[in-house]
Amino acid sequence: MAAALEFDGVSKQYNRWYGGRSVTALDRLTLAIEPGEIFGFLGPNGAGKTTAIHLAMGFMRPTAGQGRLLGKPFGDAKTRGRVGFLAENVAFYYRPAEELVRFYGALNDVPRSALKRRSREVLSAVGLLEDRRRNAGKFSRGMLQRVGLAQALINDPELVVLDEPTSALDPLARVTVRELLTSMRNAGKTIFLSSHLLSEVELICDRVAVLNRGQLVRLGRTSDLLRTDHKLEITARGIARDSFPEAQATDAVVRFKVPAEEQRAALERVWNLGGEVVSVNPVRRSLEQLFLELTMSSTPGKDIAS
Amino acid sequence: MKQVGLIAINFVREQRWPILVLMLWVGVLIAMGLVYDLRKAGEEVLFVFKQVAVYGIVFAVFFGASAIHNERKTRRILSVLSKSVGREQYIAGLLCGIIFAVSIYCFAMAMTGTWILRPAGFPAAYVWFLMAYLLVASVLAAAVAVVFSTFLNPLFATLCAICVLALPAAAALRFDSKWASAIPFYPLVGLLMRASFSEKWTPQWDLLALGVLESGLCWLAASWLFSRRDIAVAVD
Numbered sequence: 001m002a003a004a005l006e007f008d009g010v011s012k013q014y015n016r017w018y019g020g021r022s023v024t025a026l027d028r029l030t031l032a033i034e035p036g037e038i039f040g041f042l043g044p045n046g047a048g049k050t051t052a053i054h055l056a057m058g059f060m061r062p063t064a065g066q067g068r069l070l071g072k073p074f075g076d077a078k079t080r081g082r083v084g085f086l087a088e089n090v091a092f093y094y095r096p097a098e099e100l101v102r103f104y105g106a107l108n109d110v111p112r113s114a115l116k117r118r119s120r121e122v123l124s125a126v127g128l129l130e131d132r133r134r135n136a137g138k139f140s141r142g143m144l145q146r147v148g149l150a151q152a153l154i155n156d157p158e159l160v161v162l163d164e165p166t167s168a169l170d171p172l173a174r175v176t177v178r179e180l181l182t183s184m185r186n187a188g189k190t191i192f193l194s195s196h197l198l199s200e201v202e203l204i205c206d207r208v209a210v211l212n213r214g215q216l217v218r219l220g221r222t223s224d225l226l227r228t229d230h231k232l233e234i235t236a237r238g239i240a241r242d243s244f245p246e247a248q249a250t251d252a253v254v255r256f257k258v259p260a261e262e263q264r265a266a267l268e269r270v271w272n273l274g275g276e277v278v279s280v281n282p283v284r285r286s287l288e289q290l291f292l293e294l295t296m297s298s299t300p301g302k303d304i305a306s
Numbered sequence: 307m308k309q310v311g312l313i314a315i316n317f318v319r320e321q322r323w324p325i326l327v328l329m330l331w332v333g334v335l336i337a338m339g340l341v342y343d344l345r346k347a348g349e350e351v352l353f354v355f356k357q358v359a360v361y362g363i364v365f366a367v368f369f370g371a372s373a374i375h376n377e378r379k380t381r382r383i384l385s386v387l388s389k390s391v392g393r394e395q396y397i398a399g400l401l402c403g404i405i406f407a408v409s410i411y412c413f414a415m416a417m418t419g420t421w422i423l424r425p426a427g428f429p430a431a432y433v434w435f436l437m438a439y440l441l442v443a444s445v446l447a448a449a450v451a452v453v454f455s456t457f458l459n460p461l462f463a464t465l466c467a468i469c470v471l472a473l474p475a476a477a478a479l480r481f482d483s484k485w486a487s488a489i490p491f492y493p494l495v496g497l498l499m500r501a502s503f504s505e506k507w508t509p510q511w512d513l514l515a516l517g518v519l520e521s522g523l524c525w526l527a528a529s530w531l532f533s534r535r536d537i538a539v540a541v542d
Contacts (some may be wrong), residue, residue, distance in 0.1 A: 050538075057388050059538035081390030091381040093320065106312055107389035151385065 002071045003032035004159045004190035005056055009065035012051050025051040027214040028065065033192055035158075038185050040205030040222070041194040042287075044295045048214040049194045050088055053163050056192075057085055070159055081108045084152035088163040090144050094137030097128055097147050105154035122150040125180055127173065141168040149177065159190045166197055178204055202226070202287040210294045217294050225290055231257050231283040234266055239275035257283060309391045313399025318406050321369060325407050328365050331358045332414045339422040348426025348503060355419055356499055359440050362411045363495065366444035369404045370451030371463040374532070383537055394529035397452065401525055404448045412441040432507050436498050439510070442517035443494040447471055449524030450489075456531040490516045
């Protein structure tokens with residue numbers, strides 16, 4: 001099956017006027033987002049995430065390389081009718097939320113007969129149905145972000161591209177959006193999510209890409225990236241804390257980490273000491289830890305998994 | 307086509323306050339019509355009518371030079387262009403919005419002009435033709451401004467548009483009067499400004515047609531330029 005979104009060696013360079021230094025915002029990005037997945041797009045400020053998204057949406061033209069959006073080259077207007085997009089700093093015309101959502105739906109060729117029903121559905125999904133007659137100009141930033149999400153979903157898109165969709169939302173709204181995205185994935189939609197909220201990405205994304213200084217530094221399944229291959233955490237009861245180096249004891253339970261190849265020996269030692277093994281788990285790191293590792297000390301171009 | 311209409315209506319809606327300010331000048335003419343003896347003060351009323359009419363051109367250039375810049379600056383353009391809207395449709399929508407806004411003004415001016423000038427013997431058909439000249443001149447001026455606004459800020463776009471519109475007139479002064487019609491803005495405005503009670507008038511269809519044609523060419527040029535522009539970077 002063709003990728004929902006594909007970057008093939010895409011670069012973007014911003015040239016300064018008057019002989020100033022040009023800036024490479026994106027450097028030979030190659031990436032394919034498969035249909036039906038939630039894809040997390042991470043990176044520190046200035047990493048090139050928004051540039052990549054804007055290239056995909058046709059707001060800019062790549063300096064080199066090419067890309068495809070739902071099988072068509074970037075910039076194809078008709079194809080954008082099958083895509084939902086929410087920009088990072090969302091800004092709308094000052095008018096009632098429902099009217100606004102209908103306007104964007106009409107721009108996307110949503111039939112007039114379906115606009116009313118569909119606009120109410122999406123406003124309800126983002127928790128703004130009761131505020132639909134209020135002027136969006138008087139909305140808080142979080143509410144605006146929810147209107148933004150509603151207008152992105154009005155055309156029932158196959159692919160949703162979201163640039164920081166939950167940055168201004170309260171925890172309850174974040175849960176709502178998270179559930180909404182998960183249900184969309186279950187319905188076969190593809191979601192391309194750029195976010196700084198790593199805990200959220202960790203919770204819902206099937207795959208993650210980390211960008212740093214315009215280059216892709218890590219790509220892989222979220223579960224694979226968070227697993228550290230070499231260590232296991234063993235929890236045991238009935239042994240002394242000093243039986244293992246760097247062990248921690250709480251409520252008569254001792255926890256310690258051992259390299260995977262020493263697992264057998266460690267378990268036998270627990271039993272020999274008269275203890276009882278409660279659990280053995282692979283040590284997982286958080287996405288935040290991975291993100292910091294990659295962005296603080298990464299060499300772009302390495303560590304790219306499939 | 308649907309997208310063009312939606313963008314045009316949206317533009318007029320967003321520019322409702324400037325349009326209202328423009329309409330206040332029509333109110334000034336109406337007030338004159340109520341105060342003056344229109345049979346005796348025909349020349350004075352015609353003079354004011356012509357001056358007020360020119361404001362339509364000023365607003366058209368202002369709309370044309372600033373529309374894209376404003377939309378980019380507020381970042382609202384991203385929400386529009388992320389939809390099934392081509393760059394050429396976007397430019398067409400803006401131009402149609404300007405045409406709609408200026409048409410409202412020209413129509414109101416034509417109605418008011420007919421009312422205040424006819425008592426002094428000014429033919430009603432002449433008033434309507436003058437407003438047709440004004441409309442086409444305004445649309446042409448706006449289209450030229452839009453071309454420059456695709457890659458310049460409003461101030462420079464306005465200056466460049468003024469230069470381009472004035473260039474044929476300057477060439478006509480220096481070389482041959484035929485040059486004046488190369489871009490028919492100056493001849494159209496001239497027809498309006500020279501209008502008088504004594505002048506025998508004939509409809510200048512060729513200038514109107516040329517103005518419409520060149521506005522269309524400007525739309526093509528603006529679309530081509532705009533489709534090559536990065537719109538998501540800082541406007542300044």
